[in-house]
Amino acid sequence: MHRVVGVPNVTPTYASSNTTLSQLKWIATNSMTTSMLNPTQLQLLEVADLTPLNLSPEQIAEMATKLDASLLSDAQLVGFLQICNALYRGGEPLITDLAYDQIFLAELEKRHPDHPYLQTVEPELAFAGKTVLLPEKMLSTEKTYTADGIKKWLARLEKAAEDIGIDIESLHFKSTPKLDGYAAYDDGNLLYTRGDGRKGTDITRVFERGLIVGGNGLRGQGAGEIVVNQSYFASHLADTFDNARNFQASIIKEKDLGQHALEAIQNHAAVFYPFAQLPQWQGCAQDLKANLADIITQALSSVDYDVDGVVFEVTDEVLKNHLGATRHHHRWQIAYKNNIETAIVTVLSVTPQTSRSGRVNPVAELEPTRLSGALISRATAHHYGMVKEQGIGIGTVIELTRSGQVIPKIERVITPQTPQIPEHCPSCGSDLVWDSDYLYCLNTTQCPAQIENSIEHFFRVLANNDGFGGKTIQKLHAAGVSSVYAIYQLSLEDLMGMGFGEKTAQNLLAQRQLSQSLAIEDWRFLGAFGIHRMGLGNCERLLQHYRLADIFQLTVEEIINIEGFADKTAAAVVESLAKIQHDFQQLYQLGFNLITTPLLSEQQQNHSPIAGKIIVFTGTMIHGKRDVMAQQAKRLGAKVATSVTGKTDFLVTGTDVGAAKIAAAIEKGVNVISEDAYLALLS
Structure with missing residues (x-):
C-alpha cells in the first residue's frame, strides 16, 4: 500500500547549503536513473541531433547513476548537460532538476564561469513547424x-x-x-x-x-x-x-x-x-x-x-x-525551488551492495511509489546499523520523503519488521565484519565487486578517457583481468579472445593510450587509486608538500604537520599508502603524462611577477586554453580562482567579456588586464 501526500499539505523545508551536495550523492543508489536509456529517450536525442556527442547510451546512463560531475572532462560535462536538457524538455528526464543544477551545472560554473552554455537559455526540443x-x-x-x-x-x-x-x-x-x-x-x-x-x-x-x-x-x-x-x-x-x-x-x-x-x-x-x-x-x-x-x-x-x-x-x-x-x-x-512530498510505503526487501571500499550498503527495495513526478522504487537505508536498530526488513512500513525533487529518503519507520542482516558478502561470499554501524567485506583482493569498482574508479577519476565503464570492466574481470595494471598489458588479440569485437577492442586500446598520453595532474593520478580518506582535495594538498615519488616514505607525524590532516586521517593515509604501493609503482612506471603540483616551499621562493597573486581568467583566450593557462599560473606560484572578489589581484580577460563584469571588478579594486598584457607580464 502507499499513500502519496502532495505539496499543498506540507510546510516548505529550506535546503541547507552545507548538506545538500553530499545528500545528492545518495541518489546513486536510488531509482531516478536506469542502467540504459529507454527507446523514447534515444529517439529524443536523435531528434535533438545530439548523437554526434560521441557518448554511448551506456556512458550517459552511467553518468546519471554516478552523479559525480568532477570526474567528467569538460566536453563530457557540457555534452551531458545538453543531453539531460533535451530529455527533460522531451518529457523523459534522466536526472532531477536539483541534480542538474547543483551537481553538473554548478561544476561547469566552477570550472568555466563564462562558458557559453551558462550564458544562454537551455533550448527546447524542435517540433514540426516553422x-x-x-x-x-x-x-x-x-x-x-x-x-x-x-x-x-x-x-x-x-x-x-x-x-x-x-x-x-x-x-x-x-x-x-x-x-x-x-x-x-x-x-x-x-x-x-x-x-x-x-x-x-x-x-x-x-x-x-x-x-x-x-x-x-x-x-x-x-x-x-x-x-x-x-x-x-x-x-x-x-x-x-x-x-x-x-x-x-x-x-x-x-x-x-x-x-x-x-x-x-x-x-x-x-x-x-x-x-x-x-x-x-x-x-x-x-x-x-x-x-x-x-x-x-x-x-x-x-x-x-x-x-x-x-x-x-x-x-x-x-x-x-x-x-x-x-x-x-x-x-x-x-x-x-523546494518541493517536498511524502508517502507511506511498504519495503519489499533490503538488498546488500558491496562498494569499492568493501563496505556493504543496504538498499531498500520499495513498492513503486510516485513522488514529485518520478516513480521511486529504491531508497538508501544508509547503513546496516540503521537497518538493525529500526527494524527495516520485508514488510516494514516507512514514511518516504523526497525533498527538492531529488532525495528519496526514509524519514521514519512506522511499522518495523525483523531485519535480515547479511552474514556474507553478496559479491564474494566472504564473512562480513562489523565496524561501528557498518558491515565490511575484508576480502579486498578477491571480491569481484571491490575489484571491478576499483578498476572503474581508476579510469573515471583520470577523466581523460572513455570506454572503461562498468559493463566493459565486468566482462574483462570475467575473463580473468583483476587489476588496472593487467588492463595495460592487454593486446588486441587478448581483447578479441575475451569476446570483444575488433572495432571495440581497437577503441579500448586507443582510449587506454589516451589515459597515458593526455596530461593530467599528479594529484588526480594519485586519487585514482582510491586511497582511504584521500579525496582529490587531500591528494592535491599532500602533493603541495611532498613529491609524488616520496609519499610512500612519509610518517604519520609528517602528514599530521600538513594543514587539514588530523591524527586519525594521517594514520589511515599511511596505512592505505602501504597497501597500494605495489600497484602504484607498477602503473607509475608505465609513464603517464603527469603535471607536477608545485611545492608550497618552491612557490614561496618563486620570484615570478604573479607568485602569491590571486588570478581569475575570464572569456575566450586566443593564445591558449584557460585550463592550460591556469595550470601554468599555479606552477609560477599564483592562486587561481573562479570568481572575482575583493582579494583578487588580476582579472585576465579574453574575448566576449561583458562590460558589467569588468566594471564590477574595477569597482572592487581588481587589476583588469588583457590576455596579451598578462603574457607580456610573464615574459
Whole structure:
C-alpha cells in the first residue's frame, strides 16, 4: 500500500547549503536513473541531433547513476548537460532538476564561469513547424533552493534601487506559482515554443485542436505554460504516462492526437495557462522577508497544476530596466525551488551492495511509489546499523520523503519488521565484519565487486578517457583481468579472445593510450587509486608538500604537520599508502603524462611577477586554453580562482567579456588586464 501526500499539505523545508551536495550523492543508489536509456529517450536525442556527442547510451546512463560531475572532462560535462536538457524538455528526464543544477551545472560554473552554455537559455526540443522570432525574449529564471538565496537576491535589488535613487520602502514585489509545464508564448495570432529564448517554433496547431486558455480564456496574454490538471492526470493518465511533462510534450509533438491527449483537451484538463492569470501575492520587501514560508506554502497550493517552485519578482519598471538581464535570465526575477512530498510505503526487501571500499550498503527495495513526478522504487537505508536498530526488513512500513525533487529518503519507520542482516558478502561470499554501524567485506583482493569498482574508479577519476565503464570492466574481470595494471598489458588479440569485437577492442586500446598520453595532474593520478580518506582535495594538498615519488616514505607525524590532516586521517593515509604501493609503482612506471603540483616551499621562493597573486581568467583566450593557462599560473606560484572578489589581484580577460563584469571588478579594486598584457607580464 502507499499513500502519496502532495505539496499543498506540507510546510516548505529550506535546503541547507552545507548538506545538500553530499545528500545528492545518495541518489546513486536510488531509482531516478536506469542502467540504459529507454527507446523514447534515444529517439529524443536523435531528434535533438545530439548523437554526434560521441557518448554511448551506456556512458550517459552511467553518468546519471554516478552523479559525480568532477570526474567528467569538460566536453563530457557540457555534452551531458545538453543531453539531460533535451530529455527533460522531451518529457523523459534522466536526472532531477536539483541534480542538474547543483551537481553538473554548478561544476561547469566552477570550472568555466563564462562558458557559453551558462550564458544562454537551455533550448527546447524542435517540433514540426516553422521557426520564428519570438515577440519578446523568453529567458530562463535564476534559481535558488534556500531562503537565504531569496534574501541575498532582495539585498542585491535593494542595493541597485539605492544606487539609482529609488526609495527602498516604495519597492513592491509579487510572487506566483512556478508552473512545471511546457513554456510557450501567445501573441494572439500565433503560439510559439520558447525554443532558445529568442526563436521558437510555431505550434498554433494546439489551439486548432481545441486547447483553451486558462484563467479568463483570452488569447494574446504573452508567456505561459501548457499544463494538465493534477487531479485529472492522477485519475486518467498516470497509468499511461510516467509524468505530467511527458504527457504535455505529447500534446505538442503528435501530428495526430492520441486518444488520451484529445480527451484531456476536450475535457479542458489540458490548457495553455498565461503567467498573467496566475494567482499572486503582492507586498513590500519587509513583508516578503517576514512571511516567506507562508507565501511559499500558499503559492504551492494555489493551482491544481504541477508546480515546482515559486517565482518572485520586483514590480518597479524603472528598477527592472536598470537591472536588465543576462543572456540567460532576468536579474529582477528569481525562482525558489523546494518541493517536498511524502508517502507511506511498504519495503519489499533490503538488498546488500558491496562498494569499492568493501563496505556493504543496504538498499531498500520499495513498492513503486510516485513522488514529485518520478516513480521511486529504491531508497538508501544508509547503513546496516540503521537497518538493525529500526527494524527495516520485508514488510516494514516507512514514511518516504523526497525533498527538492531529488532525495528519496526514509524519514521514519512506522511499522518495523525483523531485519535480515547479511552474514556474507553478496559479491564474494566472504564473512562480513562489523565496524561501528557498518558491515565490511575484508576480502579486498578477491571480491569481484571491490575489484571491478576499483578498476572503474581508476579510469573515471583520470577523466581523460572513455570506454572503461562498468559493463566493459565486468566482462574483462570475467575473463580473468583483476587489476588496472593487467588492463595495460592487454593486446588486441587478448581483447578479441575475451569476446570483444575488433572495432571495440581497437577503441579500448586507443582510449587506454589516451589515459597515458593526455596530461593530467599528479594529484588526480594519485586519487585514482582510491586511497582511504584521500579525496582529490587531500591528494592535491599532500602533493603541495611532498613529491609524488616520496609519499610512500612519509610518517604519520609528517602528514599530521600538513594543514587539514588530523591524527586519525594521517594514520589511515599511511596505512592505505602501504597497501597500494605495489600497484602504484607498477602503473607509475608505465609513464603517464603527469603535471607536477608545485611545492608550497618552491612557490614561496618563486620570484615570478604573479607568485602569491590571486588570478581569475575570464572569456575566450586566443593564445591558449584557460585550463592550460591556469595550470601554468599555479606552477609560477599564483592562486587561481573562479570568481572575482575583493582579494583578487588580476582579472585576465579574453574575448566576449561583458562590460558589467569588468566594471564590477574595477569597482572592487581588481587589476583588469588583457590576455596579451598578462603574457607580456610573464615574459
